[in-house]
Amino acid sequence: MTLTPTSPDHRLDVTELVDRAARHAAEVDGSRRLRRESVAALVEAGFPRHFVPSRWGGTAGGFAPLVEAAIAVGESCPATAWCATLFAAHGRIAAYLPEQAREEIWGRGPDTLIAASVMPPSGQATPVPGGWLLRGEWGRASGVDFADWVLLAGTVRDGGGETVRIFAVPAGDCLVKDTWRADGLRGTGTNTVVLTGTFVPGHRSVALPELLGTGRAGQAPCHNVPYTLVASVMFAGPLVGAALGAVADCVSTAGARLPSDPDARQALARSSPEASAARLLLHEAAGRADRGMVDARTVAQNRCDAAVAAELCVSAVDRLFAARGGHELSEDDPVQRRWRDVHTGAGHGALRLAPAADAYAKAVLG
Structure with a gap:
């Protein structure tokens, strides 16, 4: 196996992906799924391997390069950018799994496509000898039609209470229901995963609190920051x-x-600087993550900055959409498509301003 050195400053080459995304954006929106050629291009660009540990041939890259690449692809096709970004982000989550599971996922190479539905946890896991039996339905697993593995969160009874664990399941063991009917980000294929009682070995699971901690000795910087610092920034x-x-x-x-x-x-004149301001907010937030700033105030700042960036994007596309006059009445109008995409994406729980603002106020004011 050829190993790629850890490189937080590594840039993803999205030239081919941007071109394909632009050419097929309308088709992707209409068919509600990515084209296989676009999936191949996002793999070639390096998204799935971006956060994969160098031991398995990954880049163990930084957050600022990922955000930069996501923005570039999003200018052509937000749905393609959404899936590409999440394939990278889910590789980072999988890096928290025990070593045996990581070997199973990346032993043949770092470009494994990983979908996920982890927030909120939906399924139930029953302990059995050697692991768990996992059952339930998990909605909103973007890109799952092309995934090799799926990360699913379920509750496990622990003494008198419950804990949440994340389980890695081969995509071939999952039933995928075609349920994604949102107005925007249609091409993400954010469908539902169903398990009726699938055995998951013990080594293919990690407790959710592991993703929220820091101080993992010997780990690359991208694996040593809490999920709450970076999730909203990537979305x-x-x-x-x-x-x-x-x-x-x-x-x-x-x-x-x-x-x-x-x-x-x-x-x-007003929407252009709003979109640019949103970009600057994300670059600042990603830079804090790359510098390993993981105190409570910085976590709250990143959450708030990402939520405000999303609101700026909504404001920008609302104004442009309204100014289009009769043009926006056509469903294939590119501005209407982006308007739908932004509104759908901004509705994600990670980008809600109210809880982010509450957390920020508490962190700043004590």
Whole structure:
């Protein structure tokens, strides 16, 4: 096996993926799933291996390069960017599994595609000799149609209470139900996973609190920060790309209308800096994670910055959408598509401003 040195500054080469995503964005939206060519391109770009430990040939890369790549792809197709980002993020979660499980997942190479449905935990795990029996339904597993493995969170009775564990299950052991009917991010194929009583060996599980801790000796920086510091930042990346793409779409399709339409001019003048401001917020937050700033105030700051970035994206695309006049009535209008994508993505629980603001206020004010 050829190992790739740990490189937090490693940049993902998204040139081919951006081109494919742009060409097929409308088709992906209509079919509600990615094209296989786009999945191959996101693998070639390095998303699945981005956080994979170097021992298994991964990059163990940084958060800022991932956010930068997500934004670039999101400008072409937010659904493709969403899946690509999550394939990377789920590799980071899988790195917390015991070594035997990591060997099973990455022993043949670091480009394993991992889908997940971990928040909120949905299934029930019953202890049995050698592991657990896992059953239940887990919704919103983006990209699951192309996954090799799926990470699922379930509750386990622990003494008088319950704990949450994450389980790694081969995709071939899962039933996937075609349930994704959202208005936006249609192409993510964020479907439902069903297990009716699947045996999961003990080594393919990790307790959820492990993802929230730090101080893992000998681990790469990307594996030594809590989930709460980085999750919302990664979710927001494709939305910033979508907002920037909407600005570009308005410029490219305005023609002679823009100079003579004051509403269109004002929409562009206000939405463009909003999208750029959202981008800057994410880069700052990702930089804190790469520098290993893991105190409670920084965690709260990152959550809040990502939520505000998502709100800025919503504001930007709302204004552009309204200024389009009759153009937005067509479902295949690119600005309408991005408007739908941003609203759907911003509704994710990790990007809700109210809980993020509460956490920030408590961290700052004590």
